[in-house]
Amino acid sequence: MNQPAQTLTFKLPPKTLRTLALWTAGGIAIFWLFSFLPAMRSVFSIVIFALFLAFILDPVVNFLENRGISRLLAAVLVFALIIFLGVVGFKFLAPVVSNEIQQMSSGMNDQSAGDFMQKLRDKLGDDIPLLSNPMVEKELKAKVDEILKRSFSVVVNLLSAVVSMIMLAFITFFFLKDGRAMKKRLISWVPNRYFEMALIILHKTSTQLGRYIRGQLLVAFIVGALSIMALYLLHIRYAFFIGALAGMANMIPYFGPLVGAVPAIVIALIDTGDLGAVVTVAVAFASIQLFENVFVSPFIVSKSVELHPLTIIIAILIGAQLMGIFGMLLAVPTASIIKVTTKELAWGFKNYRIFS
Amino acid sequence: MSSKNEQNKNSIFNIHVGDAIWSNIFKKEGGGKETIVAILRNVPLFKGMGRSELHELEKLIHRRRYRAEETIFHEGEPGVGMYIVQRGSIAIFKNTSEHEREELARLQRGEFFGELALLDESARSASAVAKEDAKVLGLFRPELLELIERKPRLGNKLLFELAHLIGERLKHTNEELQSVWSKLDSSKVIT
DSSP states (O other), X not given: OOXXXXXXXXXXXXXXXXXXHHHHHHHHHXXXXXXXXXXXXXXXXXXXXXXXXXXXHHHHHHHHXXXXXXXXXXXXXXXXXXXXXXXXXXXXXXXXXXXXXXXXXXXXXXXXXXXXXXXXXXXXXXTOGGGGOHHHHXXXXXXXXXXXXXHHHHHHTHHHHHXXXXXXXXXXXXXXXXXXXXXXXXXXXXXXXXXXXXXXXHHHHHHHHHHHHHHHHHHHHHHHHHHHXXXXXXXXXXXXXXXXHHHHXXXXXXXXXXXXXXXXXXXXXXHHOOHHHHHHHHHHHHXXXXXXXXXXXXXXXXXXXXXXXXXXXXXXXXXXXXXXXXXXXXXXXXXXXXXXXXXXXHHHHHHTTSOO | OHHHHHHHHHHHHHHOHHHHHHHHHXXXXXXXXXXXXXXXXXXXXXXXXXXXXXXXXXTTOEEEEEOTXXXXXXXXXXXOEEEEEEESOEEEEEESSSSOEEEEEEEOTTOEEOGGGGTOOOBOSSEEEXXXXXXXXXXXXXXXXXXXXXXXXXXXXXXXXXXXXXXXXXXXHHHHHHHXXXXXXXXXXXX
């Protein structure tokens, strides 16, 4: 006698089915997003940069609102001020900086990489015998060639950079104007059990990070201004360009000050061929660093975001691997965001007894 | 029921045509629903506020929904801000032992709770639980701090009302304490 085939049927409760469907949909959405990630990278970068800018400019807009101006008008005024300062800065500083860049590049072009190496060897060959080594010379020449080639691609990318700048301005403007409503909407999606915790963590994190980012920028501005002044007084060529670079690079701990000092030292060496000038420039940069570490940073940069030196080095290396110099610049703020968020989450989980 | 409503609507329309026109012109999104401003206006904490100030406060308010028996906040957790009952009822409980709790109050529409958390992060002194499906409006410390920074005049007004409310409660507590003491004294005299 043939037995009818037994069929096993599982009947899942509707709630489990719904949860399963949600997880599957979520998984597909995340996979889909990741598959677009390389293409979306520049968009993400612009949005993240706009968030940073909004963080920096928010107190200024708040200050204007405090004086009785509407949020919209305050945001417009801040942008108008930035454009005005940009135009004025461009008018006064651009000739100086572009002249410096032009001098640097024309110096490179009319001599070519080979001539540049010859000049370097003539000037420094006696002091640094390593430069006369053919292997080292070949390697250095290849590097100089590569830099020259790259400068062409920079020009080609200029148009897309302008478009990105306009996008950045628009997104920052809307973050400034509607940031509060966006934050409120974001919070409204949090389930009731975690709502109060999420609200307070978001507040604490954004307050600390806002203070930290603004502090870092102020320090960078001070270091940049001091470097320009020092290089100008020491009659080092391209003082504005190198000083500004030193200010920006200062945001990268440990490596930054070196990035700022090395070009100045190299130029002092090429121009004078005198090791005394190198020592003077090095002492000037060391003094600026000392001043920044003793008198500026302790009063401006928040201690609560301080990271362990090892964490900083690892973060910078990861940043450099992922996004080059830009990644190095973003590494420490990103590590700080992770640190502050983790710290506040731990505080929230403990105090709101999430796991108990 | 519906016919009665219809009748009410019609009678309102017939008698106060002007009002209906104006209320329709200024009707908010999701017409028919009660606006946050209308609820805030009846809360003692916002009694001194004008229309534009209430609209400004409306932007800071979070709307939350809770199911029956869902906890809004637990006793001992850090406080973040105050809630106003928009719909349903909320019970305030105090733990008396590990497994027992005592209901201190039952709050209805328009009543508020948790306002001390607007001032600092200290632990909640009691728990709040929705006794039926409820809608509440929340005003929280981060938004209040931001308001003080952006609109100090309105922020100060709100803080002043809060101080006034706490002062009134302190006076009331002092009077109760006084009466308990006098009762204790008189019982000592008798014994």
